[in-house]
Amino acid sequence: MMRAYEQDYAGWVEDTALAIEEGRFTEIDRVALADEVKGLGITERDRIESALRVLVRHLLKTKYQPEKRTRSWELSIRVQRKHLAKYLRHSPSLRPELPELLSDAYDNARIEAANETGLDPDTFPEACEWTIAEILG
Numbered sequence: 417m418m419r420a421y422e423q424d425y426a427g428w429v430e431d432t433a434l435a436i437e438e439g440r441f442t443e444i445d446r447v448a449l450a451d452e453v454k455g456l457g458i459t460e461r462d463r464i465e466s467a468l469r470v471l472v473r474h475l476l477k478t479k480y481q482p483e484k485r486t487r488s489w490e491l492s493i494r495v496q497r498k499h500l501a502k503y504l505r506h507s508p509s510l511r512p513e514l515p516e517l518l519s520d521a522y523d524n525a526r527i528e529a530a531n532e533t534g535l536d537p538d539t540f541p542e543a544c545e546w547t548i549a550e551i552l553g
Contacts, residue, residue, distance in 0.1 A: 418431045418432070418435065418443050418444075418445070419431050420445075421445055421448040428445070428448070429452075432444055432445070432448075432449060460503065460506075460507045460510060461510060461513065461517060463499075463503055464500065464503050464504070464507075464510060464514075464517055465517045465520055465521045466521075467496045467499045467500050467503065468496075468500065468514075468517055468518050468521035468522075468525075468551065469521035469522075469524050469525045469528070470492060470496050470525075471492070471493055471496035471497065471500070471525075471551060472518070472521060472522055472525035472526075472544065472546075472551065473525040473528045473529045473532070474489045474490075474492045474493050474496075475493065475546065475551075476525060476526065476529040476540055477489055477529050477532060477533055478490075478493070480529070480533065480535060480539055480540065481533050481535065484533070493553075497552060497553045500552060501552070514548050515548065518544055518548060518551065519543075519544065522543070522544040526540045526542075
């Protein structure tokens with residue numbers, strides 16, 4: 417018997433995967449499965465936006481507080497670029513969404529950079545000053 421999505425998510429996932437493997441498609445809660453599959457796409461977008469936010473935050477700090485530049489900022493920039501390259505390799509259809517994801521990430525990165533540097537938020541431009549290509553390195 418399949419466990420219910422609303423009552424035991426982990427159990428439902430396990431049961432659904434097994435039902436798919438065994439070809440028992442009539443037992444699958446198709447609506448719940450479709451929602452979960454859609455959620456996977458949202459998770460990928462969120463992952464890319466998060467990496468962009470961290471990367472841009474460190475780019476801002478490096479540009480607007482160069483005297484406080486640290487090795488950890490540089491390392492973070494390199495690591496986030498590697499993460500972004502991997503995410504985009506696995507989900508190339510999200511590449512056209514990068515301008516929108518960057519715009520969303522930039523708003524938060526700007527606030528975080530101001531918080532971390534102690535600089536006035538108006539120190540940082542309202543819109544991202546780097547192109548996607550520059551961001552990705």
